[in-house]
Amino acid sequence: MSSVVEPQTTPKWIGKAVKRLEDGKFISGKGSYLDDLALEGTLHVALVRSLYAHARIVGIDTREALEVPGVLAVYTSADLPELYAPGSGGRDAKVVQHPVLARDYVRYTGQPVAAVVATSRAAAQDALQMVYVDYEALDAVPDPLQAVQDGTLVHPELGTNHALKRRTSAGDVAEAFAKAHRVVGARMVQQRVAPTPMEPRGVLAAWDGIRESLTIWSSTQMPHDLRSAVAEALGLAENQVRAVTPDVGGAFGAKINVYPEEILAAHLARTLARPVKWVESRSESFVATVHGRAQVAELEMAFDAEGKILGLRGRVVADLGAYILETTLGNAPGTILMLQGPYEIPAIDLELIAVYTHATPTGAYRGAGRPEATYYLERLMDMAARELKLDPAEIRLRNLIKGPFPYKTLTGAKYDSGAYPETLRKLLELTDYPALRAEQARARAEGRLLGIGLTTYVEITGYGWDTGGVRINPDGSAVIFTGTSPHGQGAGTGFAQIVAERLGIPLERISIVQGDTLAVPYGMGTAGSRTLSVGGSAILNAAEKVRAKVVRIAAHLLEAAPEDIVLTEGGWGVQGTDRAVSLEQIAQAAYNPRKLPSDLEPGLEGQATFNLKEANYPFGAHLALVEVERETGEVRVLRYVALDDVGVVVNPLLVEGQQQGGVAQGLGQALYEGISYDEIGYNRSTSFLEYNLPRADQVVRVEAHRGNTRSPTNPLGAKGIGEAGAIGATPTIVNAVMDALGVKHLDMPLTPEKVWRALRQGQG
Amino acid sequence: MAEKVRISVTVNGVQHTSEVEPRQLLVHYLRETLGLTGTHIGCDTSQCGACVVHVDGQAVKSCTVFAVQVDGSSLTTIEGLAKDGHYHPVQEGFWEKHGLQCGFCTPGMIMAAVDLLKKNPNPSEGEIRHALEGNLCRCTGYQNIVLAIQYAAAKLRGEPVTGAVADD
Numbered sequence: 001m002s003s004v005v006e007p008q009t010t011p012k013w014i015g016k017a018v019k020r021l022e023d024g025k026f027i028s029g030k031g032s033y034l035d036d037l038a039l040e041g042t043l044h045v046a047l048v049r050s051l052y053a054h055a056r057i058v059g060i061d062t063r064e065a066l067e068v069p070g071v072l073a074v075y076t077s078a079d080l081p082e083l084y085a086p087g088s089g090g091r092d093a094k095v096v097q098h099p100v101l102a103r104d105y106v107r108y109t110g111q112p113v114a115a116v117v118a119t120s121r122a123a124a125q126d127a128l129q130m131v132y133v134d135y136e137a138l139d140a141v142p143d144p145l146q147a148v149q150d151g152t153l154v155h156p157e158l159g160t161n162h163a164l165k166r167r168t169s170a171g172d173v174a175e176a177f178a179k180a181h182r183v184v185g186a187r188m189v190q191q192r193v194a195p196t197p198m199e200p201r202g203v204l205a206a207w208d209g210i211r212e213s214l215t216i217w218s219s220t221q222m223p224h225d226l227r228s229a230v231a232e233a234l235g236l237a238e239n240q241v242r243a244v245t246p247d248v249g250g251a252f253g254a255k256i257n258v259y260p261e262e263i264l265a266a267h268l269a270r271t272l273a274r275p276v277k278w279v280e281s282r283s284e285s286f287v288a289t290v291h292g293r294a295q296v297a298e299l300e301m302a303f304d305a306e307g308k309i310l311g312l313r314g315r316v317v318a319d320l321g322a323y324i325l326e327t328t329l330g331n332a333p334g335t336i337l338m339l340q341g342p343y344e345i346p347a348i349d350l351e352l353i354a355v356y357t358h359a360t361p362t363g364a365y366r367g368a369g370r371p372e373a374t375y376y377l378e379r380l381m382d383m384a385a386r387e388l389k390l391d392p393a394e395i396r397l398r399n400l401i402k403g404p405f406p407y408k409t410l411t412g413a414k415y416d417s418g419a420y421p422e423t424l425r426k427l428l429e430l431t432d433y434p435a436l437r438a439e440q441a442r443a444r445a446e447g448r449l450l451g452i453g454l455t456t457y458v459e460i461t462g463y464g465w466d467t468g469g470v471r472i473n474p475d476g477s478a479v480i481f482t483g484t485s486p487h488g489q490g491a492g493t494g495f496a497q498i499v500a501e502r503l504g505i506p507l508e509r510i511s512i513v514q515g516d517t518l519a520v521p522y523g524m525g526t527a528g529s530r531t532l533s534v535g536g537s538a539i540l541n542a543a544e545k546v547r548a549k550v551v552r553i554a555a556h557l558l559e560a561a562p563e564d565i566v567l568t569e570g571g572w573g574v575q576g577t578d579r580a581v582s583l584e585q586i587a588q589a590a591y592n593p594r595k596l597p598s599d600l601e602p603g604l605e606g607q608a609t610f611n612l613k614e615a616n617y618p619f620g621a622h623l624a625l626v627e628v629e630r631e632t633g634e635v636r637v638l639r640y641v642a643l644d645d646v647g648v649v650v651n652p653l654l655v656e657g658q659q660q661g662g663v664a665q666g667l668g669q670a671l672y673e674g675i676s677y678d679e680i681g682y683n684r685s686t687s688f689l690e691y692n693l694p695r696a697d698q699v700v701r702v703e704a705h706r707g708n709t710r711s712p713t714n715p716l717g718a719k720g721i722g723e724a725g726a727i728g729a730t731p732t733i734v735n736a737v738m739d740a741l742g743v744k745h746l747d748m749p750l751t752p753e754k755v756w757r758a759l760r761q762g763q764g
Numbered sequence: 765m766a767e768k769v770r771i772s773v774t775v776n777g778v779q780h781t782s783e784v785e786p787r788q789l790l791v792h793y794l795r796e797t798l799g800l801t802g803t804h805i806g807c808d809t810s811q812c813g814a815c816v817v818h819v820d821g822q823a824v825k826s827c828t829v830f831a832v833q834v835d836g837s838s839l840t841t842i843e844g845l846a847k848d849g850h851y852h853p854v855q856e857g858f859w860e861k862h863g864l865q866c867g868f869c870t871p872g873m874i875m876a877a878v879d880l881l882k883k884n885p886n887p888s889e890g891e892i893r894h895a896l897e898g899n900l901c902r903c904t905g906y907q908n909i910v911l912a913i914q915y916a917a918a919k920l921r922g923e924p925v926t927g928a929v930a931d932d
Contacts, residue, residue, distance in 0.1 A: 026867030029802020029842030249868030488866030664905030
């Protein structure tokens, strides 16, 4: 090398829109998802599921099913030891155990009642229809507001349907409402929605009788959590269980939970000493995988004459469904935590009641509590703007928190960093808001129903701790090990960018290992938009450890002081000289003790743990322009602009992908999606015929913008982007439609029929 | 159980002769008998499109066709789309434009898009979105899929194309 060595000062990889390292196999059909795995001699499980929301199981006749060729066994709860799916719950929660197959009673349509095991999937399916379950139908409470009354009980042994009751109060709310100039309020329903990853769930388990150990492959977000749950359920030590996550076809929070089917498959594999596989069908997925949202809020907000918020009070009723899975109890407290939003609110009094219902368990779904809170607040802000005759942007600007940060809310959140009014002002600028309002006025004069919706939000991302490892091989290529478990986000590419930045390794020479508890260090998986700020920080710290050793070896090889070694375009060199060595030379030396300083151990790898002591709080502002067709009630989103601030962005391509996809999911909830139960608790939405997932011609290109307010909570300065789109989009679109209609409130989804009826009734 | 039926099909240029149950769906034949697991199953009502393959040059949902119905046909699946080690322009577009996240709908999307561009080499954005009505994606919001197909259309027409999406 002839040029003089200068340190690399501007980031080379962090912040770059790098194409994903993950994609080659997926575009070639070489991805390996759960159902693509095949083991010799695998047995297939199909589940008989309850057709009733609430019934007593009088008897189960399996004789005919057992005669189907290929069927080996049919299990009911009577044939199993006490096996439960894991749940959760603090001391103040009333929790019941959740048997993997229904015992004596069924409590939601779709609850597993019996398991057919056969040598082929077709044989297992054939036999399902020949398992005769005799039910005595009982009264059901699928509706949470009905369940609150404690008439019919889901679990009589608890004496109540109320699983969790909490009250959060601060400031003088009574006085705030007494002196209010205006009070606005509404009952708002966050309908049940199905997370609907395109790959349903699935599990494959195999018992190794020689090593007395179980391997379980699962379409899960948390392999280590699955390992613990399976070990506990089967009475094994954790070193007897290996959990492996193959490629996962989307999850959105729904695959965090360890489900009854995973425990059951593990047990059957061990009992039968054969590999056992269960793959969920789409119709099963609509009844057997958690639903999200499922709340009813009755909230009111007090304002002074200038439009400043004086207080917020009311109650949130959360529908838990019939059993508590690991994430079931998280949504409702998360809603309360985020109910101050980005606003100055001097007094709050919030009651939370989480109730059992005769319905599929609810759980984490993209946002898990924050979309609910944001929706309620943003709807109330628009109702207030209407009452006080203020522009929706103006009323928000008058109430947004200006700092200083960290900012503690009355609900217990501590916002790490933010720029809320600045962000809204920037959005108004980006969209030329006054011009949009003028366009709307012109359209209205022509009789067209144009509406503009705004949202300002703050949300919470990242939790817990995680582990990362970086190993440089003798040839200078590198492997990253992560305890997180990304499943579509492309986080591996972001990890590689971090390592490339710190160690000067080309991206194409870096590979990622994840999702196998025998191969990676302990970690908490991928959920809550934690993967980059927690997992990425651990990898950054591991890379720094390796970097320190790289510098030591380079200094030794170049006979220079470590302080003088810098990373350059061409390798590692002595600043101000023309002397440098390549990473390959350093790596070779690292594996040869004779070439190393005597105090250095051979090898070139590092592992680090990062503990996120406090969560980080992304924020942003969204705007939608919609048009409502007068004749049909159809809503068309004409424009959607998102300005999301998630701190330091490692890869804008990936972040934009999350913005686009997140908004589409929020739009889906606002306009199209909803799980519907009839009055006796029968789930009427069990296919894509009844459940309208947004299609390509129903969504709109998001004009995606990003802020850059650094988070002090982690060395990357990053916050999570996974959920912001789904948080911002529902209130933004509903606000826009209400603006177009001049109506105070309609519950989601805003289907053409609902909108058309509102137009006909001139409701307002 | 009905007697098995002998079928002969060419898949990705390779001829296969198999004995199949008359009720076996094409998607199960491809995945389980031939081991071509790139074709996915995302629903049971023929709506998600994860299973789209080409039968004699036409895009079909392989979950709506019995294996016996393709006797004598020539099929292309996602595994057979790249030629001589080069990705098809649609595959390339999906990579360049970040047209996939979890990748599960991707094979069906790509096969549907290849069919679209054969019929309409210069589709408008609206035509692309309309053509994808039978293919569901939960991750991307479709926007980058539209960009990927526009990229491929331009490339197939011999026009210059640009790679990965804008920086900040």
